[in-house]
Amino acid sequence: MTGPLTLDMVAGKMKEFGNSELVRKNRIRITTTPDKVHDTIKTAQAMLGCDRLITISAVDNTRTLELIYHLTGPHRMVLSIAIELTRDQPAIPTTSDILPPAAIYERQIHDLFGITFTGNTNLNRIMLNEDWPANEFPLRKDWKPGPDTFYGGIKVERT
Amino acid sequence: MTDPVSGLIYILIFPGFLFLFLYALFLAFLDRKIAARMQQRVGPPFFQPFADFIKMLGKEVIDPAGVDRVIFDAAPLVALAAVMTAYLYIPIVGNSPLAFQGDLVVVLYLMSLPTIVLFLLGWLSRNIFSAIGGIRSVTQLFIYEVPFFLALMTPALMAGTWSISEIVIWQQKNMWFVFLQPIGFIVALIGLQAKLERTPFDIPEAETEIVAGPWTELTGRRLAIMDLTVDVSFVVGSALIAAVFLGGPLMPWAVTPAWLAVVVGFFLFLAKTLAVLLILSSIKVATGRIRIDQLNDIGWKYIASASIVQVGIVLVMNYLWVYA
Amino acid sequence: MSVLREMFENLLSRPITILYPKEKVPIPGAFRGRVAITDEKCIGCSKCSLVCPARAITMIDGPREVEFNGKTLNRKKRPQVKLYKCIRCGLCERHCPTGAIFLKNELSSSGTDGEIVVT
Amino acid sequence: MAVPAAGMSQRLVNWARMKSPWITIFNSGACNACDIEIIACLMPRFDIERFGMLVKGSPRHADILIVTGHVTLKQASRLRRVWEQIPEPKYVIAMGACGASGGVFHGLYHMMDCVDRVIPIDVYVAGCPPRPDEIINGVVTCLNLVHEDAAHGGKEWRQKKAVPVTGTDTNICKVVP
Amino acid sequence: MPEVVVSIGPHHPALKEPVNFKVVIEGEKIVRLELDLSYNHRGVEKAAEQRDFIRVLPLLERVCGICSHAHSTAFAKGIEEIMQLEVPPRAQYIRTIIAELERMHSHLLWLGVAAHVIGFNTLFMWTWRDREAVQDTVEEMSGNRVHYGMNEVGGVRRDLTPAQVTAALERLPNLEERIKKYVDMVNSEETMLIRFRGVGKLSKEEALRYGTVGPTARASGVDYDTRKDDPYLAYADVPWNVVTDTNGDVYGRTRVRIGELWESLKIVRYCLENLPEGPIRVTAPRNAPTGEILSRYEAPRGELAHFIRTNGTDKVERVDIRTPTLANWTSVAICLVNQNLADLPVIVAAIDPCLSCTSRITLLDSQTKKTGVMSFDELIRRNRSRDQGLVRP
Incomplete structure (x- = not known):
């Protein structure tokens, strides 16, 4: 699978998972649902030769949380697999078993957005201080540093 | 050594401890300066090691908790005393008045004491980096000590004496050992580099791996004295090599007035130690650090066998030439 | 053995070090150095303080009559830059309509007082 | 300035302190720029070894702590600990805008904003990052401070913000003899 | 041979940036390593x-x-x-x-x-x-x-x-x-x-x-x-x-x-x-x-x-x-196993780590056995009994 990837090929393979669209040159976006993400990535790996994970991006669009998996491969196209999660108790099966580098990105997203990746046994504190409060996720839109909050044993004053 | 006053002057002032102190600091400066110039830098001013030494003496001394303070204070002094004692047996101007049969062995023994002290300090620091550094320094001691001893033993074998002064006299009569035993000379230089823990053998204090090894927890005067010990070891080591391989302060021909002989001998000593310094500094600048397992391989495979080959050659030469 | 050769060449040649306090390091004309303000030109528009990413610029009282586009304006404020807070990004210079605030090609200072301001 | 009668040995030690400042770099969460500029100071172009400066890995050997950058919450306690490991007399230089006040990262959620909230700063160096010659200026300013402190017998004489040592680089770079 | 945990960083001469490696070594061989990269997180x-x-x-x-x-x-x-x-x-x-x-x-x-x-x-x-x-x-x-x-x-x-x-x-x-x-x-x-x-x-x-x-x-x-x-x-x-x-x-x-x-x-x-x-x-x-x-x-x-x-x-x-x-961190942990402790800085430096960009944690081995952890930080903490509290403004 080394030739260029066309939208028809991707759409054909991804028919059962969701609809595909060509957003701009070299970028194909597939919208799917959380329970199908594992199979979608497996299909992309097996059928479309996407052997590399560029990154997993998490976005808080104030209604839902979005996860976007960016995959690429020898064909040099970028496949973006987008899913939406609910804001309360967001959870999604892990992909670190099929894509080893995903483990790091998942931990980072878990720490900053509070999305649980079921199956990833190693979702420990990743970017924040040891004594950061457990239920505060700084990259969520509704999070604001409280004026009287103590982090790291230090009162953080905001101007 | 009949006159106690001149004996005291010999030990304390010239060419004893005061001269040794100043010369050690000067060599330390020269070492840094040569390295800097080879790297196209200006380098430190000439008083730099002296200023460092004085400053460290004036700094606060911190005792790491749970450390035996007496040993921590005493160990650097023991190391310094050992190398300074070793210095007295090496001929600087004429023969050493303290020379006796077997002082080569004593000097070699005293020169390995700083390494043991470093190990002790590293072990006592209760710091993981110091402990690793201490273990590494002892491992390294086991590797380089055998070839270094063998390399310095071969001149003694050929001269038929264990006294450094008599080895020098033998060289005055015959030939410098650097021409007779080039392999031994090279092995001795490498061994000295390893003994002084300079690149490529600065494994025990590898800055980028284990901070400063056994030195990590030393502060204030302890650090100053350990630093001075290394500088003094440099002088002692290079003087030893100059004496054993490069003919020491004596010339192959006789100089008639006694005072002139002393002066010329002293300048010969300076020139020879500076030559050794230049070689060692070049090695330091031109190489990177090797790993301890690589040192183990190289040390036992090549350096040790080279020194054994040298011993064999000397035995054959002795049989054919010296005692023939 | 190119290392050895270069080493000894260096040993015999002059070091390239610039002896800094004695001889100055050349500073290119485009260098973005210490911030400076020409008070006569400033019209007090506050653009610089709005655009500053480090929030180093505060507007203080500085009533003055200034010429701008042929008109005489009565400005109320003038900028004040905290020197040690300035990140020398040059955005104030880029967005200043009159060129009153700019970065000189001079070195900044160092000192014991962290609150020094440039006005 | 009132110079207390210092003994010969004390004057010798003061002189040595001026001539042999050993520095240790602590990156308290900076963006690397200050660090690479400090290392550029060591290089043949600037070569701060001619002032006797050495960069030491162990804070136990150092005299001057250079803090590069704003302090992240996690680094704050570490910075404090490293500062405590430095034997007296010790000096702290805050590098760049971040060290002085957080710079462009001012007010972010995982930061202390200023080194001054964790350890006392002696000298500020402006810039983001400072050029190597500005760093040298900063160290020289710090050495001048060492000299004055030695003359006054301690750090207590200078109240906070009492002695502005500022101006253009020409009058800063005057090394006190 | 007992396993020793060496904690390198966040202040370490080989690392110009704050990072922490907990390296489990046996003698000089690295058994596994845990990376801690969160010291630089700014938001x-x-x-x-x-x-x-x-x-x-x-x-x-x-x-x-x-x-x-x-x-x-x-x-x-x-x-x-x-x-x-x-x-x-x-x-x-x-x-x-x-x-x-x-x-x-x-x-x-x-x-x-x-x-x-x-x-x-x-x-x-x-x-x-x-x-x-x-x-x-x-x-x-x-x-x-x-x-x-x-x-x-x-x-x-x-x-x-x-x-x-x-x-x-x-x-x-x-x-x-x-x-x-x-x-x-x-x-x-x-x-x-x-x-x-x-x-x-x-x-x-x-x-x-x-x-x-x-x-x-x-x-x-x-x-x-x-x-x-x-x-x-x-x-x-x-x-x-x-x-x-x-x-x-x-x-x-x-x-x-x-x-x-x-x-x-x-x-x-x-x-x-x-x-x-x-x-x-x-x-x-x-x-x-x-x-x-x-x-x-x-x-x-x-x-x-x-x-x-x-x-x-x-x-x-x-x-x-x-x-x-x-993206490169995962591979570092793979490279490092069974290497010499002395090689750790070289291997880490070989990917040219830029931690101020990254500032993230990863813990590679999940089934960490309990070993005698002798961290540098803890040692220092024990060593000095001075005031550890932070200065309040």
Whole structure:
């Protein structure tokens, strides 16, 4: 699978998972649902030769949380697999078993957005201080540093 | 050594401890300066090691908790005393008045004491980096000590004496050992580099791996004295090599007035130690650090066998030439 | 053995070090150095303080009559830059309509007082 | 300035302190720029070894702590600990805008904003990052401070913000003899 | 032999940036390692959501001091694509010149640091001396040695004058000669060879599997290079080659980086000689339309990806920065197992870690056995009984 990837090929393979669209040159976006993400990535790996994970991006669009998996491969196209999660108790099966580098990105997203990746046994504190409060996720839109909050044993004053 | 006053002057002032102190600091400066110039830098001013030494003496001394303070204070002094004692047996101007049969062995023994002290300090620091550094320094001691001893033993074998002064006299009569035993000379230089823990053998204090090894927890005067010990070891080591391989302060021909002989001998000593310094500094600048397992391989495979080959050659030469 | 050769060449040649306090390091004309303000030109528009990413610029009282586009304006404020807070990004210079605030090609200072301001 | 009668040995030690400042770099969460500029100071172009400066890995050997950058919450306690490991007399230089006040990262959620909230700063160096010659200026300013402190017998004489040592680089770079 | 845990960092001479490795060693062999990269977390991504496009560029530039142009270009490029701005070719060329000069200074810096971690200080000094020529060029063009501040949405801030172009072109032959010397040194210098060869080996399959990027991947024979795969700036016009190597170890990564120095020099020369005339920027609208983009950029350390989502205002809704170092971390932990403790700095340095970009944690081994942890920090804490509390303002 080394030739260029066309939208028809991707759409054909991804028919059962969701609809595909060509957003701009070299970028194909597939919208799917959380329970199908594992199979979608497996299909992309097996059928479309996407052997590399560029990154997993998490976005808080104030209604839902979005996860976007960016995959690429020898064909040099970028496949973006987008899913939406609910804001309360967001959870999604892990992909670190099929894509080893995903483990790091998942931990980072878990720490900053509070999305649980079921199956990833190693979702420990990743970017924040040891004594950061457990239920505060700084990259969520509704999070604001409280004026009287103590982090790291230090009162953080905001101007 | 009949006159106690001149004996005291010999030990304390010239060419004893005061001269040794100043010369050690000067060599330390020269070492840094040569390295800097080879790297196209200006380098430190000439008083730099002296200023460092004085400053460290004036700094606060911190005792790491749970450390035996007496040993921590005493160990650097023991190391310094050992190398300074070793210095007295090496001929600087004429023969050493303290020379006796077997002082080569004593000097070699005293020169390995700083390494043991470093190990002790590293072990006592209760710091993981110091402990690793201490273990590494002892491992390294086991590797380089055998070839270094063998390399310095071969001149003694050929001269038929264990006294450094008599080895020098033998060289005055015959030939410098650097021409007779080039392999031994090279092995001795490498061994000295390893003994002084300079690149490529600065494994025990590898800055980028284990901070400063056994030195990590030393502060204030302890650090100053350990630093001075290394500088003094440099002088002692290079003087030893100059004496054993490069003919020491004596010339192959006789100089008639006694005072002139002393002066010329002293300048010969300076020139020879500076030559050794230049070689060692070049090695330091031109190489990177090797790993301890690589040192183990190289040390036992090549350096040790080279020194054994040298011993064999000397035995054959002795049989054919010296005692023939 | 190119290392050895270069080493000894260096040993015999002059070091390239610039002896800094004695001889100055050349500073290119485009260098973005210490911030400076020409008070006569400033019209007090506050653009610089709005655009500053480090929030180093505060507007203080500085009533003055200034010429701008042929008109005489009565400005109320003038900028004040905290020197040690300035990140020398040059955005104030880029967005200043009159060129009153700019970065000189001079070195900044160092000192014991962290609150020094440039006005 | 009132110079207390210092003994010969004390004057010798003061002189040595001026001539042999050993520095240790602590990156308290900076963006690397200050660090690479400090290392550029060591290089043949600037070569701060001619002032006797050495960069030491162990804070136990150092005299001057250079803090590069704003302090992240996690680094704050570490910075404090490293500062405590430095034997007296010790000096702290805050590098760049971040060290002085957080710079462009001012007010972010995982930061202390200023080194001054964790350890006392002696000298500020402006810039983001400072050029190597500005760093040298900063160290020289710090050495001048060492000299004055030695003359006054301690750090207590200078109240906070009492002695502005500022101006253009020409009058800063005057090394006190 | 008992297992000992050595805690290296966050303050350590080999690491110019705060990071913590908990290395489990047996003797001198590394059994496993746990990385802790969170000391540098600042919250840049949150801050980027709160600042407008003018003020966010200096912020993103300061994500990392070494690849500052990479971050700001990746962001500006993405926003321009969302706004559908046509950036003038002269601006693209100037951006390319700065980007390649940045790559050169970063690779020279890396070569020096790699030499430093094996204790070869002379090469360290020499590479950094030659790096000054690149720094001078950049400083003349942009006005700062490290944070260039050249980008703005819609183009570049400063134009190149003919005098600057000639001055830059004059510096290139000298650099070319030096790069030739480094090729020679790396291939002939014995201490470097024994410390670099066979250390931190990563096969092509592993490099692909663990998602490595940049010179680390290319040293293993993976020819992913964003500049070829997804051409941006002026890379489509410039003749140049992707450098790969088959060694897969630290030696291979050194060779790839030196080869890239060579290619960068070629690109800079081509761009300087063929600099098109015209404006250097177009005026960007204040607000960006709603849209999203994955902006890929080949930073000196590997592929940098900015995922940008805009929502019609003058601020981004989300910018997700995936740094090359983060992508390479997984492979480091794989390389390190069964290596010598003395090789740890070399292997870590070989991916050219840029932790201020990354500032993330990863804990590789989940079934950590309980061992006697002797961390440096704890020891120090025990050692000094002074006041540990923080100063309250």
